[in-house]
Amino acid sequence: MEKEIDEGTGGKPVHIVIALGFLKVIFFIYDLIVFLPFQIFANPSEKLARSGRVKARPVVDGDPTSPYRSVAVVDGDLDVMMYKGVDTLNKLWMENVGRYGDADCLGTREVLQVHKEKQPNGKIFEKWELGVYHWRSYNQVNERVNLVGSALASLGQKEKEHVVIFADTREEWMTTALACFKWNFPIATVYATLGEEAVEFAMNEVSADTIITTAPLLPKVYKAISRGVHIKNIVYFESQDPIEKTKKVTKHDTANVLSFEELLNLGDADEPTTMSAKPEDIAMTMYTSGTTGNPKGVMIAHSNIVAATCGQAKVLTVGTEDTFIGYLPLAHILEVAAEIVCQTNGTRIGYSSAQTLFDRAPKIMKGTKGDCYALKPTLMACVPAVMDRIYKAVIAEVNSGTLLFREMFLACYERKRARYEDGYQSFVLNKLVFNKIGKMLGGRIRIILSGGAPLSPETQRFMNICFCCPVVQGYGLTETCGGGTIADSDDLSTGAVGPPLRCAEILLREWPEAGYSPHNEVPQGEVLIGGGPVALGYYKNPEKTKEDFVFVNGKRYFATGDIGEFRPDGSLKIIDRKKDLLKLAHGEYISLGKVETTLLTCPLVDNICVYGDSQSDYLVALVVPNQKSVTEIAEKLGVSTSKWESVCHNKDVNKAVHAELVSYIGSKLSRVEIPTKIHLCHEIWTPQSGLLTEALKLKRKAIETEYKKVLSTLYGKN
Structure with a gap:
């Protein structure tokens, strides 16, 4: 049958041409049946109207050189507080506890057993056997927050003096951060994968007495101390491996070394009598990994994160019925911002890692299930590199099938793409064709937030269609607390990162050398972000602060170095980066x-x-x-x-x-x-x-x- 090819079939086997023709007939009959119900109950023209509506415009109408704002605040003040008077992170957390006290807040999956497989080259690969998620409510998390904060204070930690967190993403990381926000201990975040020199640089620069880390990273901390880094207290999160957890940790000659459980035992669960943090106080000094040289410490105030949270929370439709899977580094602003937005909406957060996320993830034991299957999240954040991998994995799976399967899949994909862009849903195709792909992420995902770098339109559309949910691009930087833009979930287009958040405004600065100007037919220029989320500057680096944080017409902006253009609907599209342009x-x-x-x-x-x-x-x-x-x-x-x-x-x-x-x-x-x-x-x-x-x-x-x-x-x- 494979060899029965006719010249009139475009080189395809006859049976495939017949199958595709039959599929087109089914699509045609389906369209006739559902036309009226769609017009009545899910009018595509209304969806297209929502997608194309104007979402932002210049403050001075018709003047593209003036700042662009969301239409919700274009004629008034920027929206920088979720709740009136709640202007610091400790107040925001207590507001969340008051609203959602008994609801699930943070969850961790139990590690039942760790199997160590020796490879032919001598390397040891770990394969984890995992159980169920165990949850703590907002009230229970708050008790642990109080224990951590009071314990750190008993160890001599002073207000406005940094605590370094050098650890992977996990529940204890966020609990410690919330405690530091409450006691006004600024956090210096350091990526767990940073090289030794970068870690030592960050630790030396903030001169912290206390570092929070994990048991596997203790040797790096000890080495840093031996090289002159001054640390008095080391608190480590214990290994999740049940066997490793029972092993004694090597203590240090000069530093006080405590497990997280030992730290909790030093604390007091009662609420502190005073919470002194002010909006302008530093909440986090976030060390960006940087593409050149030593990492830069971005000083982020309480008010910056509160403003960014307000802007993001009023765009992302999340609530108490949702589940967010947290696996990106909490040392990255994207994950911190996403989790605080979730807490503000009473959404529960289940922790994972890139090593255990999917059934085929590196640490998942064969025959067992990854974290997405166990948690069944409705929300997740991704960086484009991760989504490109998912995209290629699905493509490889499709290409491994027969020619008939590939052609049928492509026909269904193109059919859904065309219907999607016309404003229609594809309930039957979702159920029969794309449901299996969606199960890779647990089967309940309804929003994927992409940030950290530009996402290719091809990957974005593929994810939209195959995972049956909007892939929403956002744009922001550590220097703006991730607060810049977020695309509307109703936007059916690809490539744009959305309109400015209500907490921010965006100015396009002319770059004549490369021909980018707000006066072009499509307004273009370097993206400058102003408003509540713009950070205080770089820690102990006034020269770089002055270079990147600029004043235009009396307003303070962060100059991103990215080149953007505004579409007619007010959505921003990142088209270039100054450092990436080459003549x-x-x-x-x-x-x-x-x-x-x-x-x-x-x-x-x-x-x-x-x-x-x-x-x-x-x-x-x-x-x-x-x-x-x-x-x-x-x-x-x-x-x-x-x-x-x-x-x-x-x-x-x-x-x-x-x-x-x-x-x-x-x-x-x-x-x-x-x-x-x-x-x-x-x-x-x-x-x-x-x-x-x-x-x-x-x-x-x-x-x-x-x-x-x-x-x-x-x-x-x-």
């Missing part, structure tokens, strides 16, 4: 980020860094290839695949992969944007290797330094 020898500006975002959706690419020499007239690319896909190419070429490094260095494989990339790009990029040469990198880029930030963004300078000789060879300089 080649032919005089044209190239957006490296745009090229990378386009190529990242190719199944052959796991990661990519595009590079340009300003003295040359073409681009090159360093590609971390997908091992499975490229191995298949090598096998077809007759190349030995016993050593992955040799496969990557093979000229024929390199040439074939480059040809596939050029073919994949098609008309998506102009000729000058297509990399002329590529190099396949056999080693994966990770934050631990120093080539990615903790938000999985490229560290361009570090990559360029690491591959300096390779880049010279690609440009014929060796």
Whole structure:
């Protein structure tokens, strides 16, 4: 049957053409049946009207050089408090406890057993066997918050003096943070995966007496002390492994070392008699991973987070019936902001990690279920790098099926995409075709929030359709508490990051050298964010603060370095980044980020860094290839695949992969944007290797330094 191909079928087997034709007939009959019910109960024209309505406009009507604001506040004051008079995080937390006291707040999944599997190369892989989630109510969490805060005070912790949190995301992290907000102990957040030098830099800069960490990270803390870092108290979260938990932790000669349980035993569960934090006091000094040099400590005031929470909470429709899965680093503003918004709406938060998120996650024991299955979340936050992986995993699963299955899936996908963009729901396709994909995330997801970097329109639309829920892009930075924009869940378009939040305003600053101006036919320029979420500045770095936090017409803004444009409906679209723009020898500006975002959706690419020499007239690319896909190419070429490094260095494989990339790009990029040469990198880029930030963004300078000789060879300089 596979060989029965007719010239009139476009090269497809006859049985597939018949099946697709039959499917089109079914779609046509379905449309006739549901036309009237849709018009009455779910009018698509109303949905299209909500999608296209004006959401923001300039403060001065018709003047694109004036700040853009949400239409809800364009003629009044910015909205910077969720509740009147609740202007600090300790007040906000107590408001939440008063409203939702007995409701579930924070949940942790029980680890039943950890199996350690030794690999042929000697490495040990952990496989976890997990149980159910155990929950604490808002009242119960508040009791532990009081225990932690009073215990830290008994250890000598003073108001307005930093406590360092150097730990992975887990319930104890948030409990400790809430205690510090309540007792007015500023938190210095440090990524658990930061290198030793960066960790020591942050610890030295804030001069903290106390550090909160995890048992596996204690050796790093001890080493930092041996190198001169001054720490009096070390509190560690115990291992979740039942066996490791029973082992004694090595104490330190000079520092007081306590487990989290021991800290709780020192505390008092009663409410403190006074809570002294003021809106302008520092709540967090958040050390950004940074793409160059030492991490910068962003000083974030209580009022900044309160304002950002207000703006975000009034856009995201979440409530007490929702469940949020927390797995991104809490040292990242995206996760902190998302969790505080959830608490403000009485939403419960179940903790996870990237290692246990899905059934096929690295630490999930074969035959058992990941955290999404156990928790069945309705909300989750993602960074684009994670969503690109999900997208490629689904594509690989589809491509592993028969030709008939692939063609039928594609037909259903295109059908739903067209209906979605016309404002229609696809209840039957969701139930019969896409429901299985949705179960990867637990089967109940209704909103996915994307932030941290631009998400390709292709990936966004794919996630919208296959997971049967809106993928809402947001835009913000650590310096603006993640508060900038959030797209409307009714917006059916892709590529935009939404209108300004009610707590903020956005100004486009002209950059004439690259031709970006608010006076262009579509208003464009560097994105400047002003309003309540804008942070105090950089810790002990007045020069950088003065450079990035600027005044325009008497108002204070953060200059993001991103280039944006406003659509007619007032939604912002990020189109470039000043640091990623490169002028080649032919005089044209190239957006490296745009090229990378386009190529990242190719199944052959796991990661990519595009590079340009300003003295040359073409681009090159360093590609971390997908091992499975490229191995298949090598096998077809007759190349030995016993050593992955040799496969990557093979000229024929390199040439074939480059040809596939050029073919994949098609008309998506102009000729000058297509990399002329590529190099396949056999080693994966990770934050631990120093080539990615903790938000999985490229560290361009570090990559360029690491591959300096390779880049010279690609440009014929060796």
